[in-house]
Amino acid sequence: MTAAVVxxxxxxxxxxxxxxxxxxxxxxxxxxxxxxxxxxxxxPAFAPGQFSxxxxxxxxxLPISISGDPHEPGRLVHTVRSVGKATNxxxxxxxxAWVGVRGPFGTSWPLEAARGRDxxxxxxxxxxxxxxxxxxxxxxxxxxxxxxxxxxxxRSPKDLxxxxxxxxxxxxxxxxxxxxxDYGGVNWRGYVGVVTTLFRYVRLHPAGTTVMICGPEIMMxxxxxxxxxxxxxPEQIYLSMERNMKCAVGFCGHCQMGxxxxxxxxxxxxxxxxxxxxxxxxx
Amino acid sequence: xETKTIAEVLREHPFVTGLKESYIHKLAEMALEVQFAKDQLxxxxxxxxxxxYLVLSGKVALEATAPGRISRIQTVGETxxxxxxxxxxxxxKTFQARALEPVRALAFDGARLxxxxxxxxxxxxxxxxxLLHVVSERLxxxxxxxxxxxxxxxxGKLV
Amino acid sequence: xxxxxxxxxxCAAATRDAVAALFPILQGQGYQIVGPTLRxxxxxxDVLEKFAELPAGWTDxxxxxxxxxxxxxxSAMFGYNVGPQGWKRYLHPPELKMFEGTRDGESFCILKSPxxxxxxxxxxxxxxxxxxxxxxxxxxxxxxxxxPGYRANRQNALIIAxxxxxxxxxxxxxxxxxxxxxxxxxxxxxTELAARGVFLIESGSQTGAELLAQIDHRAxxxxxxxxxxxxxxxxxxxxxRTLNTEGLRDLLFESFEHPRWDxxxxxxxxxxxxxxxxxxxFCTTVEDVTDVTxxxxxxxxxxxxxxxxxxxxxxxxxxxxxxxxxYRQWLTHKLAAWVDQFGTSGCxxxxxxxxxCPGRIDITEEVAALRxxxxxxxxx
Numbered sequence: 001m002t003a004a005v006v007x008x009x010x011x012x013x014x015x016x017x018x019x020x021x022x023x024x025x026x027x028x029x030x031x032x033x034x035x036x037x038x039x040x041x042x043x044p045a046f047a048p049g050q051f052s053x054x055x056x057x058x059x060x061x062l063p064i065s066i067s068g069d070p071h072e073p074g075r076l077v078h079t080v081r082s083v084g085k086a087t088n089x090x091x092x093x094x095x096x097a098w099v100g101v102r103g104p105f106g107t108s109w110p111l112e113a114a115r116g117r118d119x120x121x122x123x124x125x126x127x128x129x130x131x132x133x134x135x136x137x138x139x140x141x142x143x144x145x146x147x148x149x150x151x152x153x154x155r156s157p158k159d160l161x162x163x164x165x166x167x168x169x170x171x172x173x174x175x176x177x178x179x180x181x182d183y184g185g186v187n188w189r190g191y192v193g194v195v196t197t198l199f200r201y202v203r204l205h206p207a208g209t210t211v212m213i214c215g216p217e218i219m220m221x222x223x224x225x226x227x228x229x230x231x232x233x234p235e236q237i238y239l240s241m242e243r244n245m246k247c248a249v250g251f252c253g254h255c256q257m258g259x260x261x262x263x264x265x266x267x268x269x270x271x272x273x274x275x276x277x278x279x280x281x282x283x
Numbered sequence: 284x285e286t287k288t289i290a291e292v293l294r295e296h297p298f299v300t301g302l303k304e305s306y307i308h309k310l311a312e313m314a315l316e317v318q319f320a321k322d323q324l325x326x327x328x329x330x331x332x333x334x335x336y337l338v339l340s341g342k343v344a345l346e347a348t349a350p351g352r353i354s355r356i357q358t359v360g361e362t363x364x365x366x367x368x369x370x371x372x373x374x375x376k377t378f379q380a381r382a383l384e385p386v387r388a389l390a391f392d393g394a395r396l397x398x399x400x401x402x403x404x405x406x407x408x409x410x411x412x413x414l415l416h417v418v419s420e421r422l423x424x425x426x427x428x429x430x431x432x433x434x435x436x437x438x439g440k441l442v
Numbered sequence: 443x444x445x446x447x448x449x450x451x452x453c454a455a456a457t458r459d460a461v462a463a464l465f466p467i468l469q470g471q472g473y474q475i476v477g478p479t480l481r482x483x484x485x486x487x488d489v490l491e492k493f494a495e496l497p498a499g500w501t502d503x504x505x506x507x508x509x510x511x512x513x514x515x516x517s518a519m520f521g522y523n524v525g526p527q528g529w530k531r532y533l534h535p536p537e538l539k540m541f542e543g544t545r546d547g548e549s550f551c552i553l554k555s556p557x558x559x560x561x562x563x564x565x566x567x568x569x570x571x572x573x574x575x576x577x578x579x580x581x582x583x584x585x586x587x588x589x590p591g592y593r594a595n596r597q598n599a600l601i602i603a604x605x606x607x608x609x610x611x612x613x614x615x616x617x618x619x620x621x622x623x624x625x626x627x628x629x630x631x632x633t634e635l636a637a638r639g640v641f642l643i644e645s646g647s648q649t650g651a652e653l654l655a656q657i658d659h660r661a662x663x664x665x666x667x668x669x670x671x672x673x674x675x676x677x678x679x680x681x682x683r684t685l686n687t688e689g690l691r692d693l694l695f696e697s698f699e700h701p702r703w704d705x706x707x708x709x710x711x712x713x714x715x716x717x718x719x720x721x722x723x724f725c726t727t728v729e730d731v732t733d734v735t736x737x738x739x740x741x742x743x744x745x746x747x748x749x750x751x752x753x754x755x756x757x758x759x760x761x762x763x764x765x766x767x768x769y770r771q772w773l774t775h776k777l778a779a780w781v782d783q784f785g786t787s788g789c790x791x792x793x794x795x796x797x798x799c800p801g802r803i804d805i806t807e808e809v810a811a812l813r814x815x816x817x818x819x820x821x822x
Binding site for chain 3: 013015017019038057058059060061083084096097098100242243244246247249250251252253254256258259260261264276280282283
């Protein structure tokens, strides 16, 4: 059969056919899928922080952050954590399987605004995935930024993502990478404790730092507190929010958070904008 | 090679930020510079030697021992304080501390510290307040660890 | 309140039979006519074959949690207000197949599916409903993304509006500035003078003018014009409820912890009726289904409601688990967040949510309580 994913008029924007090029196991429940075009139509370009809606035939569509390098043409890389039926179907796809891609959607990390400044990246768990794209971008235009600091926390050593890359980045000039886990075994010789405890090991110049945070919402709130305590102004703090998404275009109404649609007004928000809403329980 | 005096080294440690110069001087007088090798135990569970440490460099793991296993609870490093429980009185340490890499620290005798606090309430208050800060941060961090925020939740209720 | 119809030059008068002639004319042009009719004890919108299917001589009695039909002592064709369902289901359908796909091994193909849109004539759209349509236009047609299905339905809808000459107990269009008179957004607009058996007709577009030209009509008399004004005025005067919208957006966002939410939560069944009858509510969900082989899949879009406990589900749990938080979300979205998102209020004052709430929750009363005021009630 000549297969074709035709733009279905009731599905804005159109879905592109992609093929799984590789599936890499990062941890026991997290996998990185690399997608390439399945037909003549190329995969869309994206900005760090944006997400795709990935369609698994017959199962459904999932919002997944893009975790790859924005300058690698023609490929889309997503790191997916298997937490339910749909994500499980996605991570169990084999190379060659087709995936429908819509997107990219949403706002992106403020890499323009961060030029000429220190970049502080604070990630928790799978939150490192959308931040990896930002790190790629900073490293590609390294002279545009001053220091790069990456603080990363995960549950345990076996839950750490991108360990080799973290080590590589840590060896670069003007770059500090600190990793911690909540639960460390005796073979782990790194830090043990929540990611906020890493702050005492970095020297910050608050006025000249842009912070990008992604992780569980609880973690992000505590990191913001820590970062504000150190004098970084709210307009230089950015976070990536997550809500239930069905359409990614602001039509289904599910992702609303106060006045915002997380799919359109986010997922990346300046903390200044979110401040009145973040602490409201059951918003 | 220029070697700093203990007072100079102490002054650089964040723990003493904001303390009066005379208090820093009193602390420097009783401080002892110590070093630990990789994997060396700084103190064991139940240790009664009563020392309080300000870590200058290197990573220290706090561990709890049980039959057949050692659990690592937290790490502390440069800029941190270790062994604050000596300020509550004599008695052994709850956890053991192990240097994960070569560690340099300033050690203070707990009994002498307590005595100084009794004799000079002004110092006592300032020092205790600093400790309270340490304990509070430690408690916050421990609570957040307990939340287990990265754990996959299945069929849970509230976020 | 003064209401004035445009001057006699752009307004026509026609008999009921002439208006009835619109039916075969529209059907002859390929339009499916949708309009109010009696069904299941209510006046609700459905496909109409004949003009006689309009609920002549009927009216409705509406109050919180109560809807009753009542016979009128005249045979007015439009002597009632709004029923449980309006035009939304024809523009933004309750169930829509978004696509079908077939799989062959690793690859799959999405079939270019949707059926050609049906040309529809909406016969009897109330002014508040016209505004509701405008509100949904703003959501689906104005931003970065367009809903092509909505656009197709909308472009293929011909609108014959009807000014209200009476108001129901739960109406509050005057407070929301959406009625009882229609000013734009229609092809034709009718004002019924039941006692005289005459309709005043205003055309609002080229299509409307062409349609009007095909039926018997004449210039209205000044007396007829005055009677129409008075009838619309009568509707406005009899509105019992009001909702103070001044500073409401800020007030609601600041009232997140107001104790009133607990009060309403105790009465709210989270049944979602309000969202189902509301002409501006737009939330949907998607369902992916396959056949037993797994090689044929369909994706359906269905109406959803923020009152369901899984609406805000992200892995591990729902953000809004309590009924209180869901009612608060609905009301705050409708009257506050909507302003940030779309530049206007999301409420058109049609009163359906009040009528169809089994808990008899009244949005106007809730807003008054949140303001710390007594609800304003006038008339009977």
